[in-house]
Amino acid sequence: MTSANLNIAIAGAGIGGLSTALALARHGMTASVFEQRSDTKEAGAGIQLGPNATGVLARFGVLDAVRAVASEPDALSIHDAQTGRILARFPLGAWIRERHGAPYLTLHRQDLHRVLSVAVEAEARISLQRGRQVTGFSNNEASVDVRFDIGANERADALIAADGLWSKLRAEVAGRYALVAAGRNAYRTVVAGRALPSNLEANDVHVWLSPGAHIVHYPVRSGAETAIIVVTDGSTSNDGWDSPASGATTQFSVLKFAALLGDLISAADDWRMWRLHMLPPQFPWVKGAVALLGDAAHPLTPFFAQGGALAIEDAAIIAAALARGGAISERLAEYETARRRRVQKVFDASLTNGRIYHLSGAAAVARNAVLACVPGTVMMRRYDWLYGWTPETASSGIARS
Numbered sequence: 001m002t003s004a005n006l007n008i009a010i011a012g013a014g015i016g017g018l019s020t021a022l023a024l025a026r027h028g029m030t031a032s033v034f035e036q037r038s039d040t041k042e043a044g045a046g047i048q049l050g051p052n053a054t055g056v057l058a059r060f061g062v063l064d065a066v067r068a069v070a071s072e073p074d075a076l077s078i079h080d081a082q083t084g085r086i087l088a089r090f091p092l093g094a095w096i097r098e099r100h101g102a103p104y105l106t107l108h109r110q111d112l113h114r115v116l117s118v119a120v121e122a123e124a125r126i127s128l129q130r131g132r133q134v135t136g137f138s139n140n141e142a143s144v145d146v147r148f149d150i151g152a153n154e155r156a157d158a159l160i161a162a163d164g165l166w167s168k169l170r171a172e173v174a175g176r177y178a179l180v181a182a183g184r185n186a187y188r189t190v191v192a193g194r195a196l197p198s199n200l201e202a203n204d205v206h207v208w209l210s211p212g213a214h215i216v217h218y219p220v221r222s223g224a225e226t227a228i229i230v231v232t233d234g235s236t237s238n239d240g241w242d243s244p245a246s247g248a249t250t251q252f253s254v255l256k257f258a259a260l261l262g263d264l265i266s267a268a269d270d271w272r273m274w275r276l277h278m279l280p281p282q283f284p285w286v287k288g289a290v291a292l293l294g295d296a297a298h299p300l301t302p303f304f305a306q307g308g309a310l311a312i313e314d315a316a317i318i319a320a321a322l323a324r325g326g327a328i329s330e331r332l333a334e335y336e337t338a339r340r341r342r343v344q345k346v347f348d349a350s351l352t353n354g355r356i357y358h359l360s361g362a363a364a365v366a367r368n369a370v371l372a373c374v375p376g377t378v379m380m381r382r383y384d385w386l387y388g389w390t391p392e393t394a395s396s397g398i399a400r401s
Ligand SMILES: Cc1cc2nc3c(=O)[nH]c(=O)nc-3n(C[C@H](O)[C@H](O)[C@H](O)COP(=O)(O)OP(=O)(O)OC[C@H]3O[C@@H](n4cnc5c(N)ncnc54)[C@H](O)[C@@H]3O)c2cc1C
Pocket: 011, 012, 013, 014, 015, 016, 017, 034, 035, 036, 037, 046, 047, 048, 049, 132, 133, 134, 135, 162, 163, 164, 165, 167, 168, 169, 186, 229, 293, 294, 295, 296, 302, 305, 306, 307, 308, 309, 310, 311
């Protein structure tokens, strides 16, 4: 069968599922996306997308629409959260765009979903059905039967399970691999852009480091709002993404943040919290004509801001593999092979970042000294392997993956 005749089912209309549908359609394939939720209101606050993700969005033809609702930050400013002292400022903006041929953007997760959804709905080769949960599948010799909570089974040439962190399909593909609590809690909120203290660079990503905690904030909605994420050591019992955290500001007060940061945090009154989870990605992602993608395949910690970006990268690679035609299970196995090394590297780097962020005592002093003396461009060049990724370098094997 040539790839143009393929009809691919996708479970989940999140960042990974929608990106995959677009990627398949751009290769001339047909995609049927099934989303369990019937509403279109996406949870979440901010998301950062490095050039490794925005370069792929450009190929999908949606980068201009994404840019229209995003900010392109000038730099990443790192501060000591107790003293407020700026430790380092790494270049983003034109520097990273020119280096990697695509911008570093920050935006609201809802806006990214909306842009991807609009593009999907405008594409004749994609159908998107909301309010249908994929409950299982049966692999046949040359197809897969997809089962739902409502309605009849559907037959497809392949099923891509992009059903997120709490994937139900993961167990059917891989066996029993339970998520691991990362020992961190996350709190998020969005405040008006004008709440940002005037002596902080408005168009930067700011990271504040503290023993046992860190805070990240950056512009969303083209600077009209600021997304704030606070990550602390500990493990609440909140496993959803959207539990209200009414006492959050009081809890943060024990962390004794610098006045500047304290002012910003206390400007917010609607905090949501959840417990961070991960799963080392060393389990099978493919079973016959079914493949896991995005958080379903590789739930990682957010300390490198790469979860959504990796899902977008996955989309480009799985579509390119299927477009080569031939046996579906072999193409999906190629996708898995092409992604494993890179995903593991990002997974490990994110964990390391999380540890470095929360250092205390002499280790924190040493970290701060390194940050202060290494020039920003030198530090950023160390991440060429991350931000310089493209689908071509990945498949030609010369990617610094
Ligand atoms: C604090 C924090 C900050 C983050 N910051 C960043 C960042 O800056 N940059 C970045 O790239 N990433 C970031 N991420 C990660 C990013 O949000 C996720 O990695 C990304 O959303 C994964 O996309 P996905 O499509 O795999 O899953 P999701 O976006 O979660 O989508 C899964 C979809 O599947 C649906 N679904 C589930 N089960 C079924 C089923 N059985 N049938 C049908 N539909 C189903 C769900 O309703 C959902 O719509 C962050 C995460 C956290 C926790």
